[in-house]
Amino acid sequence: MPVSPDRFSEGSLPLFGGDEAAPVPLPDRLPSYIKDHRKRLRNRFLDGGADAMPDYELLELILFGAVPRQDMKPLARQLLDAFGDFNGVISARRERLEKVAGVGPAVVLHLKLVEAAARRLSRSRMLQRPVISSWAAVLDYCHTTMAHRETEQFRILFLDRKNILIADEEQAQGTVDHVPVYPREVVKRALELNASALILVHNHPSGDPTPSQADIDMTARVRDACEVMGVTLHDHLIVGKDAEVSFRGLGYL
16 A cells, blocks of 8 residues: 655754655654664574575664654655665665655655665675675675666776776666777776776666677777787676676676
């Protein structure tokens, strides 16, 4: 059953402007059934961790901080119905989140903070370590950053002579099935950063990481441009929703 937009009342957030709708009055005391439910969820998380909880309960825990003294299960389930799973909710664009009844700035803020923390944590696992010898961390980072995007994004990992990450940069964004890539610009940026090697990464919003002929042709052009300038193209990764594909693993590099 749809939940009306005024069902939920978010906590006060002074960092947002004064154009918010008037808050819905909250009860002075938290109803016992909600209080006990929140306490049980928190204890289950502290005792068993996230693996012991389904997606909707993990979302409830996050939403507790955004919306005080109210039942968050209906909103958590609405978000999952709209975006599929926990990762889909956390990665959803702000404009789409705000279309869900009951979602306002505080809810968006809490969800986007979780997304930012996940990306920063996965990226930190690659820093100051040879990328080639920490390949699992690279795959984890690429999946966390790109798997649930709704449009194609093209990123480059720039590496030094010891294969340590120098920079991770988004080079272009495109549509649901295309992103423009210019080999000359890729090599130019590598030379600006004094990078010795690259890893190309892009996502397929369809969820299927199988490379298209356009992906294969573009990779060959980037490889050829890199070879001319003495830069190594280690790999090109395509990220799907549940898997990643390596061009080197497929024999294209």
